[in-house]
Amino acid sequence: MKIADLNQLKISTLLPSPKGVALALLEACRQEDISINEITKLIQTDPALAGRLIQRANATKQTTRAISSIAEAVSHVGLNAVKQLAMGFSLIDQYSKDPSNGFDYQEFWSHSLLMAIAVQKLSKTTQASSSEDLFSCGLMMRIGCLALASIYPDQYSQLIQQQSRGIPLQQLEQQYLQTDHNELTAAMLINFGFPTIFVEPIYYHETPENSGFSEGSRPYQILHQLYLAKQIADFALTKESERSQCISELLLLGGKIGLDTETFGDSIDQIMQEWHIWGKILKITAKEQLPSFHKMMSAAAPRPEDATNASSLRVLLVEDDPTNLILSKELLSNVLGHTVYTANDGQQALALAMEVSPHIVITDWMMPIMNGLELTKSLRATEWGQNLYVIMLTSIEDEEEVIKAFNAGVDDYVTKPINIRAFRARLRAAWHYRQLQESWERDREQLKRFAAELAVTNRKLEYYALTDMLTELPNRRSGMETLSETWSIANRSGQLMVIMLIDIDHFKSINDNYGHSIGDKVLKEVSSIIRKTARKGDTFCRMGGEEFLVVCQLGNADVKSSILFAERLRHQISQQQISIGEIHIRITISIGVALKEINMKNEDHLVIAADKALYAAKNAGRNRVYLALKDKLLAAPPPPSTKKVDPPADKEK
Ligand SMILES: Nc1nc2c(ncn2[C@@H]2O[C@H](COP(=O)(O)OP(=O)(O)OP(=O)(O)O)[C@@H](O)[C@H]2O)c(=O)[nH]1
Numbered sequence: 001m002k003i004a005d006l007n008q009l010k011i012s013t014l015l016p017s018p019k020g021v022a023l024a025l026l027e028a029c030r031q032e033d034i035s036i037n038e039i040t041k042l043i044q045t046d047p048a049l050a051g052r053l054i055q056r057a058n059a060t061k062q063t064t065r066a067i068s069s070i071a072e073a074v075s076h077v078g079l080n081a082v083k084q085l086a087m088g089f090s091l092i093d094q095y096s097k098d099p100s101n102g103f104d105y106q107e108f109w110s111h112s113l114l115m116a117i118a119v120q121k122l123s124k125t126t127q128a129s130s131s132e133d134l135f136s137c138g139l140m141m142r143i144g145c146l147a148l149a150s151i152y153p154d155q156y157s158q159l160i161q162q163q164s165r166g167i168p169l170q171q172l173e174q175q176y177l178q179t180d181h182n183e184l185t186a187a188m189l190i191n192f193g194f195p196t197i198f199v200e201p202i203y204y205h206e207t208p209e210n211s212g213f214s215e216g217s218r219p220y221q222i223l224h225q226l227y228l229a230k231q232i233a234d235f236a237l238t239k240e241s242e243r244s245q246c247i248s249e250l251l252l253l254g255g256k257i258g259l260d261t262e263t264f265g266d267s268i269d270q271i272m273q274e275w276h277i278w279g280k281i282l283k284i285t286a287k288e289q290l291p292s293f294h295k296m297m298s299a300a301a302p303r304p305e306d307a308t309n310a311s312s313l314r315v316l317l318v319e320d321d322p323t324n325l326i327l328s329k330e331l332l333s334n335v336l337g338h339t340v341y342t343a344n345d346g347q348q349a350l351a352l353a354m355e356v357s358p359h360i361v362i363t364d365w366m367m368p369i370m371n372g373l374e375l376t377k378s379l380r381a382t383e384w385g386q387n388l389y390v391i392m393l394t395s396i397e398d399e400e401e402v403i404k405a406f407n408a409g410v411d412d413y414v415t416k417p418i419n420i421r422a423f424r425a426r427l428r429a430a431w432h433y434r435q436l437q438e439s440w441e442r443d444r445e446q447l448k449r450f451a452a453e454l455a456v457t458n459r460k461l462e463y464y465a466l467t468d469m470l471t472e473l474p475n476r477r478s479g480m481e482t483l484s485e486t487w488s489i490a491n492r493s494g495q496l497m498v499i500m501l502i503d504i505d506h507f508k509s510i511n512d513n514y515g516h517s518i519g520d521k522v523l524k525e526v527s528s529i530i531r532k533t534a535r536k537g538d539t540f541c542r543m544g545g546e547e548f549l550v551v552c553q554l555g556n557a558d559v560k561s562s563i564l565f566a567e568r569l570r571h572q573i574s575q576q577q578i579s580i581g582e583i584h585i586r587i588t589i590s591i592g593v594a595l596k597e598i599n600m601k602n603e604d605h606l607v608i609a610a611d612k613a614l615y616a617a618k619n620a621g622r623n624r625v626y627l628a629l630k631d632k633l634l635a636a637p638p639p640p641s642t643k644k645v646d647p648p649a650d651k652e653k
Pocket residue numbers: 470503504505506507508509511515516517518519520523544545546618622
């Protein structure tokens with residue numbers, strides 16, 4: 001995260017800053033021993049702030065009883081949030097009238113308010129943070145833009161205009177102002193006393209992929225809620241004709257934080273309602289009421305209402321007659337506002353089309369070298385030419401000829417001389433076709449992305465379902481699946497089958513002596529030794545607690561080699577000192593080995609036999625291997641060669 005150095009920028013005195021009671025609150029909250037009583041007294045001096053605070057407290061309270069006093073509102077909302085809300089409200093009051101510098105202050109706050117309400121709503125679904133804290137984060141997360149607009153009024157309005165031509169604002173800000181709104185926001189929020197846990201996610205809210213936060217962590221969750229809140233705010237303020245393009249992306253993002261379409265749609269509707277209510281309270285103009293999200297989701301692609309909507313198409317005009325070419329070009333570019341490329345015959349047009357990828361090809365019919373029909377057929381023969389919209393210009397409106405043109409692949413025809421109004425109307429149809437095509441392509445891309453993300457999520461879920469999270473060994477469920485598969489194969493093939501149950505001796509004393517987290521580390525260490533010592537093909541899992549299961553690979557499963565392996569493992573663990581920081585621990589394990597026998601009905605009987613052997617090993621003094629064989633429990637040869645290490649686990653410092 002790069003934070004702007006406010007002093008170096010020499011702009012600190014020009015930065016938007018809270019005034020009056022908000023400023024006093026900011027100062028007061030810097031004192032560690034400030035009491036709610038003192039804060040309440042301060043707020044009482046500003047009736048507008050007091051009223052808004054009580055309204056906010058009521059907006060988030062769980063009970064039906066209304067909060068009516070400032071003290072109650074302060075303790076409900078929390079000191080931190082009171083301070084942040086006071087700052088946000090104070091800034092709105094001071095910076096909401098548009099000075100004539102081109103920066104739309106009302107739209108800025110309207111957008112910020114939307115982000116605040118949206119992130120608060122989303123936070124309730126994941127409970128990553130207090131929703132009041134997040135409300136203030138949403139309200140202030142683009143405060144750097146406001147700052148830049150106030151410090152560099154003229155330059156900043158020019159940058160905003162350039163941004164609307166497709167250059168990212170952050171890039172323009174860095175280029176012309178040597179800082180950007182995110183750096184400045186971070187610096188200002190730190191100055192206002194916002195905790196880093198919020199400032200960092202706010203800094204990355206436009207580019208979450210650059211944050212490096214680990215998946216599922218608290219900053220990661222906050223960041224993704226802020227990101228989604230911004231997308232929702234952008235969506236609400238975008239032009240109606242462009243709204244449908246954002247819907248699938250929004251649904252995908254909602255899905256990522258665990259919201260199904262129904263719940264997500266309802267949340268968006270509630271956000272929009274609250275936006276209007278809060279807009280009135282703070283005197284910020286919220287846009288007209290949007291239709292319900294479900295309605296917007298099922299709406300058909302918009303049709304252009306006038307020619308301005310249908311402008312800016314890339315048109316390839318093919319005409320051999322120079323006068324007609326000039327006239328048509330003039331009409332298309334100057335009157336109708338399209339970008340026009342020209343060619344004099346079909347062959348030239350084919351080459352140019354490949355180069356400029358036009359949206360529409362308007363071609364004359366009769367031309368030398370390659371006529372309009374041949375050009376259309378050639379275009380349709382290519383993959384990229386399938387979706388081009390082709391309009392044929394013709395002087396005769398003979399039905400047979402027209403059918404011929406449509407059979408060759410044209411989408412429409414216009415008779416010459418061109419009638420401007422009719423031509424404009426037909427281009428609108430072409431524009432609509434283009435819109436549908438783009439939305440279809442977008443949906444397909446999103447579907448691909450969604451499928452890829454779903455595959456990753458499913459793989460992760462599968463991993464989590466079969467893995468013990470502490471030791472990262474396969475878990476009991478996975479072990480039981482292997483056991484039952486191996487049992488079936490051994491049954492069919494008649495091969496020998498051996499399993500082992502391993503249990504750490506006196507593990508409870510490790511927890512008791514050193515605490516649970518050291519106990520966890522010992523479990524991890526033992527798992528790692530088992531993993532390293534196990535023979536190739538043997539599968540092992542953590543059964544739970546301090547018990548592990550090894551299912552020997554059928555080829556390895558003769559009793560002698562399995563006992564040797566168990567002994568080696570036991571010996572290895574008894575010899576290895578486990579060091580965790582300053583603490584050094586030696587532990588031992590007991591192992592029960594069992595062999596599949598004819599009288600065993602299923603794998604459970606095999607586990608019971610191994611358990612009996614384990615119990616016998618424990619009873620015989622622990623740190624040893626026992627074998628269950630033909631209803632007998634035998635100490636496994638060779639007997640433990642190492643000195644018996646008995647309870648409790650010794651502590652060496
Ligand atoms: N740290 C930690 N402890 C666990 C975990 N799962 C189980 N335990 C503890 O493991 C201990 C098992 O204790 P016991 O079943 O009495 O067995 P033991 O102390 O190993 O004694 P013996 O098996 O008789 O040698 C209990 O104290 C559990 O709380 C875990 O995931 N982490």
